[in-house]
Amino acid sequence: MSLLTVWPENDAAEVIVRTSEPGEIARALEPIGVRFERWTADVALPDGATQDQVIAAYRTEVDRISAAEGYILVDVIRLQPSDDPEWPAKAAGARAKFLTEHTHEDDEVRFFVEGAGIFYLHIAGRVHAVLCEAGDLLSVPKGITHWFDMGVEPSVAAIRFFHDEDGWVGDFTGDPIASRFPDFDEIWAGYAA
Ligand SMILES: CSCCC(=O)C(=O)O
Numbered sequence: 001m002s003l004l005t006v007w008p009e010n011d012a013a014e015v016i017v018r019t020s021e022p023g024e025i026a027r028a029l030e031p032i033g034v035r036f037e038r039w040t041a042d043v044a045l046p047d048g049a050t051q052d053q054v055i056a057a058y059r060t061e062v063d064r065i066s067a068a069e070g071y072i073l074v075d076v077i078r079l080q081p082s083d084d085p086e087w088p089a090k091a092a093g094a095r096a097k098f099l100t101e102h103t104h105e106d107d108e109v110r111f112f113v114e115g116a117g118i119f120y121l122h123i124a125g126r127v128h129a130v131l132c133e134a135g136d137l138l139s140v141p142k143g144i145t146h147w148f149d150m151g152v153e154p155s156v157a158a159i160r161f162f163h164d165e166d167g168w169v170g171d172f173t174g175d176p177i178a179s180r181f182p183d184f185d186e187i188w189a190g191y192a193a
């Protein structure tokens with residue numbers, strides 16, 4: 001289930017907020033301009049659905065948000081264990097990239113279709129860790145400093161929305177702040193157990 005944990009940016013030992021109630025998560029994030037929604041699919045998804053099947057299953061919501069916010073590119077990022085010999089390097093590379101604090105010149109809008117991942121939003125002197133699972137939509141306004149962790153064994157699929165063809169472009173802050181907070185595996189172990 002989704003989970004929000006909030007700490008002061010300089011003290012990961014002090015938990016300010018911790019809630020798994022979707023309405024409370026949405027209300028806690030609203031003041032920092034971050035939108036959290038729960039979507040239901042129009043149709044059930046087969047395992048390992050293709051990009052087109054995923055987008056078709058959520059067509060109503062994808063079209064609504066694209067029209068409302070002017071997105072022109074929608075894709076599905078899927079990072080899941082496979083017997084591809086390249087998988088371990090690919091997983092480690094993707095994790096390291098997202099785990100490095102960064103901003104985007106574009107809004108960051110992600111809808112989780114399968115698996116789980118945590119967005120760490122560093123804003124207003126706090127770090128807000130949003131554990132997103134299947135059915136969660138998170139919309140992070142452009143310029144918000146953040147990082148993302150999906151654990152040492154990533155297993156996640158998410159619909160991504162972009163305003164332009166260049167897709168994912170991150171501006172890294174160079175701050176190793178992610179190392180000062182609990183990572184995905186720590187939070188997951190203490191929560192989903
Ligand atoms: C599941 S989306 C991966 C995270 C991401 O796109 C980001 O942090 O910029």
Ligand SMILES: [Fe+2]
Pocket residue numbers: 102103104108146148170
């Ligand atoms: Fe990002």
Ligand code: NI
Pocket residue numbers: 105106107162163164
């Ligand atoms: Ni844009």
